[in-house]
Amino acid sequence: MAANGIHEELFVNPRAEGADQYYPLNEPVPIGHAFPASLYPQNDPLPLLFQPLSIRGVEFKNRIWVAPMCMYSSDNGHATDFHLVHIGSMALRGAGAIILEATAVLPAGRIAPEDAGLWTDSQIAPLRRIVEFCHAHGTKVGIQLAHAGRKASTYAPWIQDKRDARVGGGRSVAGVVENGWPDEVVGPSEIPHDTGYAYPNPLNQKGIDQVVEAFAAATERCKQVGFDFIEIHGAHGYLLHSFCSPLSNDRDDDYGGSLENRLRFPLAIARRVRAVWGDKPLFYRVSATDWAEGPEKEEKTGEWLQWGIDQSTVLARRLHEEAGMDLIDVSTGGLWKNARIAVFPGYQVPFAAHIKKAVPGLLTGAVGHINSGKQAESYLKEGSADVVLVARELLRNVDLPLEAAQELGVAVKPASQYEMGWVGMMGRRHPW
Numbered sequence: 001m002a003a004n005g006i007h008e009e010l011f012v013n014p015r016a017e018g019a020d021q022y023y024p025l026n027e028p029v030p031i032g033h034a035f036p037a038s039l040y041p042q043n044d045p046l047p048l049l050f051q052p053l054s055i056r057g058v059e060f061k062n063r064i065w066v067a068p069m070c071m072y073s074s075d076n077g078h079a080t081d082f083h084l085v086h087i088g089s090m091a092l093r094g095a096g097a098i099i100l101e102a103t104a105v106l107p108a109g110r111i112a113p114e115d116a117g118l119w120t121d122s123q124i125a126p127l128r129r130i131v132e133f134c135h136a137h138g139t140k141v142g143i144q145l146a147h148a149g150r151k152a153s154t155y156a157p158w159i160q161d162k163r164d165a166r167v168g169g170g171r172s173v174a175g176v177v178e179n180g181w182p183d184e185v186v187g188p189s190e191i192p193h194d195t196g197y198a199y200p201n202p203l204n205q206k207g208i209d210q211v212v213e214a215f216a217a218a219t220e221r222c223k224q225v226g227f228d229f230i231e232i233h234g235a236h237g238y239l240l241h242s243f244c245s246p247l248s249n250d251r252d253d254d255y256g257g258s259l260e261n262r263l264r265f266p267l268a269i270a271r272r273v274r275a276v277w278g279d280k281p282l283f284y285r286v287s288a289t290d291w292a293e294g295p296e297k298e299e300k301t302g303e304w305l306q307w308g309i310d311q312s313t314v315l316a317r318r319l320h321e322e323a324g325m326d327l328i329d330v331s332t333g334g335l336w337k338n339a340r341i342a343v344f345p346g347y348q349v350p351f352a353a354h355i356k357k358a359v360p361g362l363l364t365g366a367v368g369h370i371n372s373g374k375q376a377e378s379y380l381k382e383g384s385a386d387v388v389l390v391a392r393e394l395l396r397n398v399d400l401p402l403e404a405a406q407e408l409g410v411a412v413k414p415a416s417q418y419e420m421g422w423v424g425m426m427g428r429r430h431p432w
């Protein structure tokens with residue numbers, strides 16, 4: 001009751017629930033969520049890109065997501081305030097979900113010495129701080145669990161560039177005095193990725209079991225961090241992909257030769273992660289082709305010559321059926337040193353479309369040179385994918401999700417603190 005005896009509505013700046021600090025609550029919907037059509041009639045009907053997506057009860061507010069991006073900025077595998085600011089800035093700018101960078105389940109599974117890790121409990125707390133910030137700002141966040149395999153113990157890209165400029169190319173493997181671990185690099189076979197990379201030690205059964213258990217232990221830590229989802233990194237020539245491809249795997253045991261054998265290790269990891277993770281969203285990133293010269297299969301003999309879309313589709317189906325995989329994030333390449341790739345906008349989308357058509361019930365993500373709202377919407381509309389992932393354009397323009405909404409004529413919620421920068425987009429201010 002006010003002093004003059006009249007009942008008045010009180011106006012306070014409410015706090016986001018569950019956060020350990022004060023953050024203003026974004027109302028009436030989270031950042032990056034389309035406003036209800038009752039407030040903004042132009043939001044009926046909504047373009048697919050801004051239609052929410054529910055996976056195992058987790059609601060994603062839109063379908064333009066941040067692809068995983070290594071930042072080579074971790075402190076012995078621990079996230080730092082750089083990651084809080086970097087990921088936090090994406091959480092403030094409307095992305096439907098953020099996938100944290102490739103995070104090694106074992107120290108020897110890092111690509112470079114400064115890669116992210118989740119092999120020990122002290123790595124949980126700095127990640128939890130980032131996740132809590134994202135959640136307080138209404139953004140779902142997950143992590144890409146990874147093992148670099150034979151591409152491990154390399155330099156951060158800018159250190160490689162510096163080395164190349166000073167002493168010429170020729171070496172990519174970081175030595176022990178450069179914080180590398182060249183003698184501990186593992187792979188399916190003794191085939192290095194390229195000249196200048198480490199000679200991998202072929203994993204024996206004990207080593208394979210250790211990697212499977214390391215994925216399981218990292219998954220347990222993901223639960224403690226509070227991630228909304230996990231993506232298993234099965235792409236780009238790293239450990240799982242290198243077991244799948246006949247170009248990197250020439251084993252003659254249960255893990256090499258036939259397609260069944262080459263899929264055994266990734267499927268074992270996926271099933272184990274699912275068992276620990278329980279009924280929560282689980283994704284897998286695949287490279288759907290090696291882009292090596294020649295066909296995927298020798299027609300006459302039936303021999304698989306490289307990894308490609310037909311085998312990727314078999315893997316996708318089995319991941320879905322045997323590990324309850326919810327979404328496959330379809331990338332390409334990264335394994336074959338001589339790959340020649342014709343890169344153009346959406347060049348990887350047909351691979352996502354192929355898997356989506358072949359494996360009903362498995363959601364697909366498209367990635368690769370998707371840089372605008374209309375472009376992204378076109379892939380969803382033609383039924384090629386369920387979500388799009390963006391990497392480099394977000395490094396250039398972190399506001400891409402909000403600009404995509406503007407481009408598609410959708411009114412979405414900017415962060416309350418940044419609303420004055422988006423008045424034109426909202427049409428009118430504070431109508432709720």
Ligand SMILES: Cc1cc2nc3c(=O)[nH]c(=O)nc-3n(C[C@H](O)[C@H](O)[C@H](O)COP(=O)(O)O)c2cc1C
Nearest residue numbers: 067068069070101102367368369370390391392393
């Ligand atoms: C700086 C940087 C780091 C990357 N790190 C990862 C990674 O950790 N895991 C991964 O699967 N892909 C990684 N990628 C690939 C991206 O996720 C994405 O698939 C690729 O850049 C193509 O998308 P874009 O055209 O939107 O950049 C990285 C890309 C960039 C530019």
